[in-house]
Amino acid sequence: MSVDRLRLDAGALTWHCDPNQFEFETTRDLPPLEGTIGQDRAMTAIEFGLGIKDSGFNIFILGEPGTGRSSSIKKILNARAKDREVPDDWCYVHDFDDGTRPDFIRLPPGQGAEFKKDVDRLVERLTEEIPKLFESKEYEEQKSKIAAEHQEKHKALFQQLEKEAEEKGFTLQRTVSGLVLVPVRDGHPLSQEEYENLSDADKADLDERGGKLQDHLNDVLRDVRRIEEDAREATAEMEKEVVSYAMKHLFEELEIKYSEVPRILTHFDNCKEDILSRIEELRPSKGPQIALPGMKIPQQEPSFDRYLVNLFIDNHELEGAPVVYEANPTYFNLFGRIEHVIQMGNATTNYMMIKPGALHRANGGYLILDCREVLINLFSYEALKRCIRNKEVKIEDMTEQFRFLATVTLKPKPIPLDCKIIMIGTPLLYYLLFQYDPDFRKYFKVKADFDRMMKNTWENAQQYALFIGAKCRDEDLLHFDPTGVARTVEHSARLTEDQGRFSSCFLEIANLIREASFYAERDGRDRVSASHVDLAIEARTYRCNKVEEKIQEYIEDGTLLVDTEGAVVGQINGLTVYLLGDYNFGKPVRLTVRTYLGKGGMVNIEREVKLSGPIHDKGVLIFSGFFGERFAQDKPLALAASICFEQSYSGVEGDSASCAELYALLSSLAEVPIKQGIAVTGSVNQRGQVQSIGGVNEKIEGFYAVCKAKGLNGEQGVIIPEGNRKNLMLSKEVREAVEQGRFHIWAVTSVDEGIEILTGLPAGERDAEGRWPEGSINHKVDQRLFKMAETVRRFGKSEEKNEK
Structure with missing residues (x-):
């Protein structure tokens, strides 16, 4: 061949x-770029996920960083959001029941800011006018009138009592302890000494008359207290009427303006009831007050702050639905927080200190999150799932569970959630969550896979x-x-x-x-x-490429042994790729195999010293299977072979050296030298087929650089798998060297093709009787293995005789 x-x-x-x-x-001269390049599958999934309304169909965009995941989804959402309605505004108001559960008011977009402005003005006018009522002439006149009416009743009771006492020989005297009945004789009060000098009959008569008068006095005092209570109630009722009348025109205009919002009207009613219940607090201050240590500093002026509106979410500036990207999805940044103010060492808060999170801002629109950032922030992921499940955003103090003592805090009413959540992450994070979190597949049902x-x-x-x-x-x-x-x-x-x-x-x-x-x-x-x-x-x-140049220098000066000329038995140049993160490059490494008698099989020195990874070990075992199937059908393998990457002091991983290891093994057994000017890459399966590998361009260019440094002779080159032909994108310099015949690249599909290139001898094919052609590599290997088996058999017989 x-x-x-x-x-x-x-x-x-x-x-x-x-x-x-x-x-x-x-x-x-080109028009603007529209859409995303080459991501049709992902774009279809995103379009589906954004179109479906179910809350569980949130989107997880997976892909490698740099594939345009974030920029694409932001562009899509910004364009889509413009066609959607602007979501409502949200306001928090004071809870008049117990003050710890502020309630929300939902308003059409833009009305939240207007409502807040109106209420601010209302509170400002209340602050100005209510305290003045208690200093007005009309108020004083009505108060004096009520006091005068009840004073007359009070006076009449005492005049009647004094008249009756006088008729019965007594007079009323005021003392520190109150009113006292004193007997009178001859126009002057009776002293104690004079009383003691009276006869028993006179004393008895005086005591009887005094007792009846005392009972009457007690009745009168009770009537007086009732009259005073009536006066206070009348005054309070008068004050409520005055304040209510004064408030009426302040609230009336806003009640008309917001007549179609029942929640606001209810809030205004609550405000008016609360004001009437706080009349004593709303009186003008009597001057500066001093608080003792540990006591709350009293307010110097009446406060109407509890009637203000916390404009929680203001969407009046939006043009469509919101698109929010939260780069730092901590719990508070996502779900909002309740801020506190430190006063005299005490932390205080109120509903005005409730601040929104990204979910609140994105409500009615879209929220984009980075999956890794969500997972590394405590509580964020689990709380996010709760929000999706309950369809509401609840603001909680998550640090409360770590305190020894419970503290009083606000628990704002949760806001209903209508938001499409887009999570962006790597494929690893997606499949880990899908595998280990049962809830993940419920709430992120749309997978948008960005291809690299x-x-x-x-x-x-x-x-x-x-x-x-x-x-x-x-x-x-x-x-x-x-x-x-x-x-x-x-x-x-x-x-x-x-x-x-x-x-x-x-x-x-x-x-x-x-x-x-x-x-x-x-x-x-x-x-x-x-x-x-x-x-x-x-x-x-x-x-x-500093590391690459250092290794190249070590090869050129002979520190690292790499031959590019001649032929050596059991020695071959394998090709490796160094992965440095920001830069990858290939360089040759000498691979040697030594064979000898024994039954140890293939000894991978890298594995024995724990410098090889599982894929590399698998490659050695695979070609061992091929070798056994080809040469151990008619005889046992009496072989031991050691395989080593020379001058390799770090880990080795991957199966791309399995072809080179097999070639070196065949060379060692056949005792046929391998051309050192040819490097090899590729993996082999158990049928002897050469399989594709990665990093083919870096490997070829790395070996070319070594050959160029040592001198190109026209015989050098690289053997690659045929399956890697489509992966070749070599540098211009290598292509020119190949075109000029100074360097070569062979693409093979089987081990037999590769061994012929390396040795110059045919690999050989079995005939119908299973024999290899004379002089072929396979014939030489088979004969060597047969001799080794015979040698071992003879040694075995000799040992048996010696034992006998």
Whole structure:
């Protein structure tokens, strides 16, 4: 079999974007970008989720960061919200029952601010006029009239009592302890000494008359107290009438204005009843008062603040439904808070200190949250589910459960919730919540999955041009010409490692656009061309590839042993990819296999020292299965093999080295050298088929850089799986080397194809009797294994004889 057919030509090593397909001079000529590029599935899901009214059909947008999740949903919601009605305003008012459960008033949009303004003016007028009533001439006249009427009754009672006492020989005297009946004789009060000198009969007569008078006095005193109580009640009733009359014209205008809002009329009635019950508190102050330590400072002036309105949510400036993005979804930022003021070491609050959260502001519209931020904030996620379940937003003091002593606090009445919630997160968070939280699937039933790539089509290429134009327009960057757009689109395909796909990670593309514009502006150009995009890519690589250059230096000076010429038995160049987060690159690593007699099977040195991951271990076990199935059908394997990544001091993961390990094993057993100028990547299955791997571009370019440094001889190259042909987006330098015949890339589908390229010998195929062709790699391996089995068998017999 000729291996030339497996060699790829330069045209297959990349996908080229033709600049001539773009019919514009620069992206400045393009119209604005509408919609989202390449996310049809996600857009369909979002449209469904926003259209359905059920409260459980909230949306979870999942995708990798940078795929346009946040910008797309914000753009969609802002456009959609304009066509929806502006939600109502919400106000909190004082609770006149016990003061701890403020109630809300719901008003059409814009009326909340007007209502607050009207009530502020009302309270201002109440503050001015009510205290003045108690200082007015009319009030004093009515109060004096009531006092005079009751004073006359009081006076009449005492005059009658004095007359009766005088007739019975007594007189009334006022003392510190009250009124006292004193007997009179000869026109003057009887002293105690004179009383003692009276005869017993006189004393008895005097005591009898005095007792009857005392009973009458007690009756009169009771009547006096009743009269005083009547006076107070009459005064209070008069004051209520005065205050009620004064309030009537203050409230009357607002009651007419808000006659169609029963809740406001009820509130006004409560306010008037409360004012009438607080008349004593509303009198003008008598001057400054001093409070003792620990006592509340008394108010110097009458306060009407409890009748003010807390304008909780004011939507008068909105043009449609609200769209709220809460970047820091703490519990209080989401669900609101009750603020406190510290006075004399005591924390006090009232309904005016109730502040809204993001859910209140988004009520009637849309709320966008970052899933990770919600989960890392205590209480937020569970409280959010409660709000969705109960369809209301309840403001609570979550720190209350951590206190040893319960404190009196406000418990505002919950506000009904009508809000579509959009959660944004990674696929990992979505599937973890779906798996471990039974409630999650109830409340986030719509899954909008943003893909990290899209198909390579003419339409999507045009959309990319629109995106570039929009970004340049939005950020005042230099616009791109067709060559610059084409080179950016090619780089997008490189990011996906797929000639048939573009990247949907627009964060990376946006950064490239900014950087290319910078270099074009620095060069004094008025537009960005392909050369500036290339310069931006190269500059970014240079900023990030210090580690790559260090490893390259170690290879060039021989610190890291990598051969690119000659042939060695049981030794091959595997290809690895270093993942540094902001930069990935490939470099070759020497892989060796040593075989010998034994029954230990494949010994993966990396696994034995715990430097290999499970996928790498799986790859070794898979090719061990293939090896056993091919060569151990007619004989036992009397083989021990050690497999090692030379000079590897960190973890190894992935199965992309399993092909290289198998090739080195075959070379060691067949005792046929492998060409060191050819590196290998690819995984193998148990049928000997070569499977696709990741990072193929970085691996090829990494080995090319080593070969270039050590000298290209026209025999060097890389063997890749046929399945990775579509993933090739190689650099211009590598493509030119392949085109000039100084470097080669082979795409294989089976292990046999790869071993022929590496050794120059045919792999061989079994004939009808199951024998391998003479001189083939498989024949040499089979014969070596047969000899090893025979050797082990002979040793076994010798040991049995010795034992006998």
